[in-house]
Amino acid sequence: MHNRSQYIYEVADLYYMQGLTMETIAARYQVSRASISRLLKDARAEGIVRISLNAEFRPKDNLAQKIMDRYKVRAQVVSVNASASPITRMQKVARVAAEVFDSCIVEGSVAGIAWGSTVTEVAKYLKKRPLKDVTVVQLNGAGNAHHTGIPYSGTILGSVAETYGAQMIHFPVPAFFDFAATKQAMWCERSIAGVLAVQKTVDVALFGIGAFGGAIPSHVYNGGYFDADELKKMRAQGVVGDICTLLLREDGTYADLDINARATGPTPAELAKIPRRVCAASGDHRVKALRGALRTGAITDLVVDAQLAHLLLEV
Template sequence: MSSRRTKQQDTLRAAQMYYLQDQTMDAIARELSTSRSTVSRLLAAARETGLVQIQIKTPSDRAPELERVIRTRHQVDVHVVPVSDMLNEVEVLERVSMQAARTIGPLVDSNAVIGVAWGSTVSTVSRHLTSKTTHGSTIVQLNGAGNTQTSGITYASEIIRRFGTAYGAKVEQFPVPAFFDHAETKNMMWRERSVRRILDLQERMTIAIFGVGSMDAEIPSHVYSGGYLDATDLDSLEASGVAGDVATVFFRSDGTDGGIVLNDRSSGPSLENLRKVRRRICVVSGRRKIRGLRGALAAGLATDLILDETTARELVEQDSHSSDPIFGLLQGLDGL
C-alpha cells in the first residue's frame, strides 16, 4: 500500500473519530500510532480538501431557507455563502470562490473530463483549489480566449493549469479566438482535425465549471473588460436583450438565445450542448449579476449553484413576485 493511500485513510479515520465520535486528538494519536501534531495536520487536511465542511448555524442564519427555496424553484443543488453587508465585492468574491473550490473538489473523480470556462470568477476559484489525486482525468478549456489585442493564452492557460495541478489532470487548451470575425470562418475552422479533437473532448465532458458574465457587474466580467467586444458588438447585444453569458455564449433573462447573432461567431459551446453535461457547476458573486443568473437558470444551464447570500436574497425576492403562489408566501419572511 502506498504512503499516499495510507495518509488518505488516516485522514478519513482521524476526521471520523474527531468529528463523529468526539475522540480527543491524544486518543486518535494512540489509535493511529502517531503523534498529536500529526493528527492535527490530518484534521487540517480533512478541512482543506473538503472532506470535512464546517458550518456554523445561528438563529438569524437565512442561508438554509434561501437554499431550500432556490432548490425548489430552480431544481439545482445550491450552496449559499453567508456574507456580511460590510464586505466589498472583491471580498465577497473571495468568500464565494473559497466555498466553490471546496465544493468542487469532492465532485471530481478519476477519469473525469472537466470543462473550464475562463473568466474573473473562475480565475478566483482556481486560486483556492486544494489538491486531490485523480487518475486519467482531463481539464479542457471551454472557449477560446484570443482577441485583436492578445492571444489570451497566458490568461486562460493559467486558470486551467491551476485546475490541472490541483487534480493531477491532463490539460487541453483551446487556442482559437473567443469570437471569430465571421461565422463562416468559425464553421471552416470547426472542420479542422486539430480543433475537432478539442470539440470532441468537450462533448465527452462529465463536469463543466463556469461563472456568469455580465456587463453590469461591479467587478467587470473579463469578456466585457478584456477587449473582446467592440462598440458594435455591445450595441448588438443590447438590441437583442442580452442579460449575460456563459463561456462567451449569450442569452436573455428568459433563457432564450435565438437570434443573438454574436453566438454564431462565439467559440464557446452552444447552450444545447452545455445542457447535455451531467454536472454543471455555476459560481456567481455579486447581486448586479442577477439578470445574467436568472437567464442562466431559466436556460437550465446549472445543476449546481454556488452564490453569495446577498445575491441569493435578491434572487428569492424576484422569484417571490412571480405568480406562483408558493413563492408569494416568501414575502412574509422577515429579512428576505
C-alpha cells in the first residue's frame, strides 16, 4: 500500500502532468471523483503541487516599460493606493518580489540574500517548495558594536532556506569593520574565505535598497552601525543610501568612499557578475538611493511601487 504522500503525488502526476481527467483517475483507483478532487486540493496545500504564473509574462504597464527602457532592467510596477501606509506599500511590493525571486530558483540554485527590512517581508511571501541541492548564502555581514545582528539576518536566511529545503550558509562578520586592515586580514581566514567562495557561485541574488536620511532612514543608518562623525562625513560625501550595505551616491559612484573599504557586502561590480539580481524597493524616501543603485548596473530585476516608479522617471 502506498504511503499517503506517494498516493497524492501519483494522483497529481496523472492529473497535472499526464492530462487525465478526475473521472479517469477515480476509475483507476476505484474511488469517487470527489476523493480525487480532495487529493488534488491536498497536493496544492501540502506543496506537492505548486501552481504559479511566470512573472516575466506579467503584462507591463507604461511605467514599467519606461523604467525598463531607461535603466535596462526587467521591471514590475506594483499599483498601490496613494494613501497606503509605508508598510502596506512594502508588503505589496514584497509579495510580487517573492514571485519574481521564486521564479528564478531551480534545483541546484545558489541564492544570495542580503538582509534588510524589505527582504524580510519578501521572505514571508515565499511559498514552501523543497528542491534538490539549493544553497542559500548570506551576502553581507550584520553585526555592529552594539549587537551581533545574527538574529535579524539569521531569521531572513533561515526563512528562505526553509522554503526550498536548502543548505544555509551564514556570513559571520560585522556589516562594517572598524578598520579596513581588519577586513583584509579576515578575508584571508579560511572560514571566511569559504563563505566568500560560495558567494562567487551565486546565480540569484535578492536585496533591497537602504536610504540615508529622509523620513524613514534605513536600519543601517540608525541602528548603531555608524557614529555621529561618520554620518556627518557620509552626508558631506554625498552618500544617499546603500545596496547590500555598500554605500553609494545618487550618480552611482561608490569606489572612492573610504567607508566602503570596511564594508562586507558585495560591490555593485561584484553583484553584476550574478546572472539574476532581484531588487525590491518601496517608499518615496528611497528614490535617490534606488536611482544610484540602478546606475551601477547591479540590478537585473526591479520590483517597485507605482509612486516610487514615478519619482524614478522625474529626472
